[in-house]
Amino acid sequence: MIIEPRMRGFICLTSHPDGAAQNVKNQIEYVKSKGAIAGAKKVLVIGASTGFGLASRITSAFGSDAATIGVFFEKAPAEGKPGSPGWYNSAAFEKEAQKAGLYAKSINGDAFSNEIKRETLDLIKADLGQVDLIIYSLASPVRVHPVTGVTHRSVLKPIGETFSNKTVDFHTGKVSDISIEPSKEGDIENTIAVMGGEDWAMWMDALKKEGLLAPGATTVAYSYIGPSLTEAVYRKGTIGRAKDDLEATAFLITDSLKDINGKAYVSVNKALVTQASSAIPVIPLYISLLYKIMKEAGVHEGCIEQMQRLYQDRLFSGKEIPTDEKGRIRVDDLEMREDIQAKVAELWKEATTENLAEIGDLEGYRKDFYNLFGFEVPGVDYSKEANELVAIPSLS
Numbered sequence: 001m002i003i004e005p006r007m008r009g010f011i012c013l014t015s016h017p018d019g020a021a022q023n024v025k026n027q028i029e030y031v032k033s034k035g036a037i038a039g040a041k042k043v044l045v046i047g048a049s050t051g052f053g054l055a056s057r058i059t060s061a062f063g064s065d066a067a068t069i070g071v072f073f074e075k076a077p078a079e080g081k082p083g084s085p086g087w088y089n090s091a092a093f094e095k096e097a098q099k100a101g102l103y104a105k106s107i108n109g110d111a112f113s114n115e116i117k118r119e120t121l122d123l124i125k126a127d128l129g130q131v132d133l134i135i136y137s138l139a140s141p142v143r144v145h146p147v148t149g150v151t152h153r154s155v156l157k158p159i160g161e162t163f164s165n166k167t168v169d170f171h172t173g174k175v176s177d178i179s180i181e182p183s184k185e186g187d188i189e190n191t192i193a194v195m196g197g198e199d200w201a202m203w204m205d206a207l208k209k210e211g212l213l214a215p216g217a218t219t220v221a222y223s224y225i226g227p228s229l230t231e232a233v234y235r236k237g238t239i240g241r242a243k244d245d246l247e248a249t250a251f252l253i254t255d256s257l258k259d260i261n262g263k264a265y266v267s268v269n270k271a272l273v274t275q276a277s278s279a280i281p282v283i284p285l286y287i288s289l290l291y292k293i294m295k296e297a298g299v300h301e302g303c304i305e306q307m308q309r310l311y312q313d314r315l316f317s318g319k320e321i322p323t324d325e326k327g328r329i330r331v332d333d334l335e336m337r338e339d340i341q342a343k344v345a346e347l348w349k350e351a352t353t354e355n356l357a358e359i360g361d362l363e364g365y366r367k368d369f370y371n372l373f374g375f376e377v378p379g380v381d382y383s384k385e386a387n388e389l390v391a392i393p394s395l396s
């Protein structure tokens with residue numbers, strides 16, 4: 001069938017398999033163009049189908065010839081109904097990995113559950129023996145706690161007081177003022193339960209108990225800080241509390257891995273258009289200004305450039321892994337550069353519906369958003385029938 005984008009609010013209901021496949025190929029080509037990375041060889045990526053997790057999986061496979069197991073939660077396609085983008089990304093990834101002679105298998109289901117952990121542990125045991133790198137890149141609005149059965153929902157709210165600022169609807173380009181009410185009782189705890197470190201620690205405990213971590217195994221989870229502009233709704237809001245918890249968990253995991261000389265890190269990544277970040281108020285306006293300025297300065301990066309740099313210059317450079325005063329790896333260094341942030345802050349004050357297309361990269365934002373769903377990808381003929389029923393080889 002012919003697949004076109006169908007929007008509902010901030011989400012796109014359809015996705016295009018050929019566009020997704022082209023995106024994956026482009027990311028693979030980028031990683032290959034940067035040369036070999038002396039990295040981990042047996043890699044588990046939790047949240048492997050889109051965004052930073054997919055880029056990590058691609059960097060491991062095509063930068064270091066690694067065997068990869070990817071865990072994700074995606075919708076399989078059905079007759080007349082395309083699957084979710086991460087489904088098509090993973091199908092394309094596995095096919096390219098097979099062509100390159102690389103082991104790649106996937107597990108589709110709720111990574112927070114005991115069942116999916118069990119399935120993953122069994123697959124590692126059977127096929128890889130052990131893993132030496134575990135990437136934790138989940139972004140989810142909800143988690144059913146595997147012990148209590150309680151459903152926790154994360155919220156994106158300021159803490160203590162109402163936050164009022166500008167935002168943009170990137171579909172229409174309309175800049176408007178919004179107010180976000182402060183979090184209510186339970187919101188902080190629930191957001192920490194979903195996006196904090198508990199599940200990461202559960203994965204690492206389970207892997208360790210069953211002897212599935214290679215000596216010196218490394219695990220990395222992703223965080224964000226951002227500027228003072230977005231602080232009230234991001235880093236000092238409910239999601240920021242969850243990130244604080246995630247960052248604190250890295251130290252606990254490192255302690256628990258002492259006997260195998262393992263280490264847990266948090267990498268602070270750059271703000272990028274992903275399904276997760278498009279849903280956060282204020283962030284799209286910030287990103288559209290940031291993109292404009294970073295592109296002008298020649299320092300713009302997407303997920304794949306970020307993860308390739310994380311691996312090559314930070315994790316596997318052969319030198320000691322550089323961290324900030326809180327023990328975090330920083331690949332948001334270019335975003336946070338003083339000159340870049342000063343310009344964003346200046347433009348922020350000026351931004352209106354009338355001038356945003358000019359002073360911000362609204363078009364770049366919109367294009368990246370459509371690209372997430374496999375649309376508007378150069379080289380893809382969208383007038384052609386797409387095979388919407390693409391299978392993921394290891395799942396079929």
Ligand code: NAD
Binds near residue numbers: 048223271274276277
């Ligand atoms: P994303 O939405 O692109 O990816 C999320 C991944 O998690 C997907 O593979 C999805 O299938 C998987 N997933 C979600 N719920 C799941 C579940 N219950 N079980 C199994 N898999 C599940 O998100 P992203 O933007 O790449 O975010 C990944 C991490 O990077 C998050 O911790 C996020 O906070 C962080 N981060 C994002 C940005 C940004 O600007 N996008 C910046 C810095 C850090």
Ligand code: NA
Binds near residue numbers: 050138
């Ligand atoms: Na991800």
